[in-house]
Amino acid sequence: xxxxxxxxxxxxxxxxxxxxxxxxxxxxxxxxxxxxxxxxxxxxxxxxxxxxxxxxxxxxxxxxxxxxxxxxxxxxxxxxxxxxxxxxxxxxxxxxxxxxxxxxxxxxxxxxxxxxxxxxxxxxxxxxxxxxxxxxxxxxxxxxxxxxxxxxxxxxxxxxxxxxxxxxxxxxxxxxxxxxxxxxxxxxxxxxxxxxxxxxxxxxxxxxxxxxxxxxxxxxxxxxxxxxxxxxxxxxxxxxxxxxxxxxxxxxxxxxxxxxxxxxxxxxxxxxxxxxxxxxxxxxxxxxxxxxxxxxxxxxxxxxxxxxxxxxxxxxxxxxxxxxxxxxxxxxxxxxxxxxxxxxxxxxxxxxxxxxx
Ligand code: AMP
Numbered sequence: 001x002x003x004x005x006x007x008x009x010x011x012x013x014x015x016x017x018x019x020x021x022x023x024x025x026x027x028x029x030x031x032x033x034x035x036x037x038x039x040x041x042x043x044x045x046x047x048x049x050x051x052x053x054x055x056x057x058x059x060x061x062x063x064x065x066x067x068x069x070x071x072x073x074x075x076x077x078x079x080x081x082x083x084x085x086x087x088x089x090x091x092x093x094x095x096x097x098x099x100x101x102x103x104x105x106x107x108x109x110x111x112x113x114x115x116x117x118x119x120x121x122x123x124x125x126x127x128x129x130x131x132x133x134x135x136x137x138x139x140x141x142x143x144x145x146x147x148x149x150x151x152x153x154x155x156x157x158x159x160x161x162x163x164x165x166x167x168x169x170x171x172x173x174x175x176x177x178x179x180x181x182x183x184x185x186x187x188x189x190x191x192x193x194x195x196x197x198x199x200x201x202x203x204x205x206x207x208x209x210x211x212x213x214x215x216x217x218x219x220x221x222x223x224x225x226x227x228x229x230x231x232x233x234x235x236x237x238x239x240x241x242x243x244x245x246x247x248x249x250x251x252x253x254x255x256x257x258x259x260x261x262x263x264x265x266x267x268x269x270x271x272x273x274x275x276x277x278x279x280x281x282x283x284x285x286x287x288x289x290x291x292x293x294x295x296x297x298x299x300x301x302x303x304x305x306x307x308x309x310x311x312x313x314x315x316x317x318x319x320x321x322x323x324x325x326x327x328x329x330x331x332x333x334x335x336x337x338x339x340x341x342x343x344x345x346x347x348x349x350x351x352x353x354x355x356x357x
Contacts, residue, residue: 001092001198004070004296006030009050011069011091013083015042017336017346018272019075021280023047025288031296036065043336044075056083066090071295073249075271077103078150094295095249099270102245106179107148109268116244118237119264121256122182129170135180136160142183147175157215159183184264186256190224191275192238195290195300196247203290203300205283207234210254210275216344220311222278226257233263241268250291252276274313274346281332281351282309307353319347328352 004010010026012019015037023033023044034050035042045051050068054061056079065087066072072093074084077100084097102108110123124135126145136143147156158169160180189212193205209224210217224231238253245251252273254266276287285293285301293300314321319341325331335348 001297003298008032008070008296009034009068010292010295011036011065011072011087012044012075013037013056013072013079013087014075015039015044015051016075017043017338018274019044020047020336021277021334022073022075022272022288022291025286026292029289029292029298031292034065034069036061041339043338046337056080059086062086063090073271073291073295074100077269077271092295095245095247095251095270099245099247099249099251103268103270105149106146106151106267107177110179112244113241113265113268116240118241119262120181121184121264121266124180126178126180127176129167132166132170132178132180136166139180139182144181144183145169145173146179146181147173148177148179149175155215184256184258184266187259188224188226188257189254189266190226190234190257190263191220191252191254191273192234193250193252193273193276193279193287194235194238194242194247195250195287195294195303196242197294197300198248198297200243201300202239202242203285203303204235204238205276205279205287205303206305207231207255208275208278214344216313216315216346217274218313218315220275220278220309222282222305222309222311227261230257230261230263237263237265241265245270249294250287274349275311277334277349278309278311278351279303279305280334282307282353305356308356309351309353311349311351313346314348314350316341316343316345316347321350322348325350330354 009032020043033048035044036052081101126132141162143160145158189210190207206223209221211219252269256264279286332351
């Protein structure tokens with residue numbers, strides 16, 4: 001695949017903040033960006049003059065979009081797999097439809113991880129109350145029932161304990177395709193973001209520590225406060241997964257570190273990730289630029305950090321905290337241009353830098 005040079009147009013499926021920050025990084029490198037998403041005033045569209053407002057199933061709009069771009073990427077993994085296939089028949093889609101299909105289905109994702117020898121929480125597919133009861137017998141009574149598809153930020157998840165009313169749990173579950181996962185008593189949650197080029201070269205960011213509130217990422221501490229041996233193992237797992245997916249682009253791997261020092265993979269996201277936002281201010285090449293470099297066949301930049309960082313999401317009404325943060329010369333503020341500060345909505349983030357340890 002030839003180099004896609006600055007001046008070319010990158011097509012981005014999805015219009016959220018990840019798309020917005022990808023547009024900003026691509027623009028700095030001299031690329032144009034065409035954002036495709038069904039919502040008119042979306043964060044990514046505010047950052048570029050080229051956009052399409054249409055459904056992901058609209059073949060005519062997709063065809064026009066494909067004709068106007070040189071390469072396609074996506075900023076969220078719930079873009080329909082068929083949409084990615086349709087575009088891939090016309091222009092390079094990076095990462096490709098296979099990585100997308102694996103990441104958007106928790107069962108396929110876990111089966112894939114198991115098939116390549118990567119540890120996960122114990123899990124079983126469940127499609128009925130009876131299967132739920134049976135799965136609990138093998139997995140143990142403390143578990144989490146998740147929807148196989150379309151779940152994110154804790155949506156579509158139910159915690160189960162020994163005394164849970166299983167009939168009520170199943171009745172209230174919003175899907176008939178579930179995955180039951182054993183509850184992992186983790187010491188901490190970490191993630192690794194890796195970029196991989198078409199030539200197989202990779203660049204890996206240091207593992208970071210993620211703290212969630214109400215299942216939504218609240219704070220990322222970079223680097224993670226784990227033993228060097230665990231950090232190395234986490235990076236090796238991310239590299240192994242990226243290679244087995246034959247990934248071209250960016251991959252975030254969310255992991256649990258158990259009290260016994262095991263590293264288990266929870267989730268994959270073949271796109272920029274919230275836990276990588278700190279790289280904008282603290283690394284030589286941030287995750288968004290790295291994505292652009294990878295999909296355009298440019299050499300990858302250095303993922304090294306020049307500073308340590310703590311990234312805090314501004315969720316819902318937290319957006320007002322920018323007023324305080326703006327007075328601190330060591331805090332970098334990123335706001336996503338969203339109008340309504342609804343509860344649970346990611347409105348922006350702030351990154352506090354400190355000297356590298
Ligand atoms: P997910 O949507 O799978 O990323 O889950 C959101 C959050 O729920 C994770 O970041 C964890 O904090 C928690 N969680 C998910 N799955 C498990 C599990 N099997 N054991 C313990 N905590 C979990």
